[in-house]
Amino acid sequence: MIFGVIVAGGVGSRLGADMPKQFLKLADRPIIIYTLNTFLQCPELEDIYIGVHPEWLEYMARLVQEYIPEQEWLRVHLVPGGTERNETIMNVIKQIEQEFGNEEPHYIITQDGVRPFVTRRLIEEHVKAVLQYDAVDTAIPAVDTIILSEDGRTVKDIPERKYLYQSQTPQSFRMDLLKNLYLGLTQEEKGILTDACKICIVRQVPVHIVAGEVSNMKITTAADYKIAQVMAENGELDTKSW
Numbered sequence: 001m002i003f004g005v006i007v008a009g010g011v012g013s014r015l016g017a018d019m020p021k022q023f024l025k026l027a028d029r030p031i032i033i034y035t036l037n038t039f040l041q042c043p044e045l046e047d048i049y050i051g052v053h054p055e056w057l058e059y060m061a062r063l064v065q066e067y068i069p070e071q072e073w074l075r076v077h078l079v080p081g082g083t084e085r086n087e088t089i090m091n092v093i094k095q096i097e098q099e100f101g102n103e104e105p106h107y108i109i110t111q112d113g114v115r116p117f118v119t120r121r122l123i124e125e126h127v128k129a130v131l132q133y134d135a136v137d138t139a140i141p142a143v144d145t146i147i148l149s150e151d152g153r154t155v156k157d158i159p160e161r162k163y164l165y166q167s168q169t170p171q172s173f174r175m176d177l178l179k180n181l182y183l184g185l186t187q188e189e190k191g192i193l194t195d196a197c198k199i200c201i202v203r204q205v206p207v208h209i210v211a212g213e214v215s216n217m218k219i220t221t222a223a224d225y226k227i228a229q230v231m232a233e234n235g236e237l238d239t240k241s242w
């Protein structure tokens, strides 16, 4: 089976708001609701799991009831998040195994809750790709020159831009592969992870790339939030099912 996994375990808001950024509104709905709605529109996905910080589980449950049609409620599962994103993904994997067993291989399409402009095209390409490759990233070519600095004051290196991409989500995996690789990492290796694909890369497991979209931005800063609001006003959000 194939499941959507929305990662929304953070409590911080680098936007300076009084709630985690995934709950801030774009147009008339919370950011995470757009992300969830696009995933729910994909019939290839059995159910959608959302990893949420334990203190925000009740709040998220109320949002689902308020904004998601009742006939879809059974497809949405909330799971307490962990201390960081890969712990949250592991909590979700544990929950899926408890509910659906692990005799047949399962696949997960993971997504940042704060990427509300994700498209069905991206999710559907991931569904096809993960069945073939077991580990799949989303990326767009870097348009800026990327510099390497160890101290933030001097440039150590400037890698050739044609080899550099920016990673996005979805990031998709055969579930048992990701779990076993993660369990085999040392604390030091876990400490350098900023996404789930790196779990594969540190163990030399190949990761396939699906072409991302510039519009599939991650809302991290106040400037991102302003850009997202303008994009929302210009009809970039998927609201077809509403």
Ligand SMILES: C[C@](O)(CO)[C@H](O)COP(=O)(O)O
Binding pocket: 085, 112, 166, 167, 168, 169, 194, 195, 196, 218, 220
């Ligand atoms: C997974 C990711 O979106 C790829 O660019 C990114 O690493 C997430 O980072 P965050 O620190 O969880 O916002």
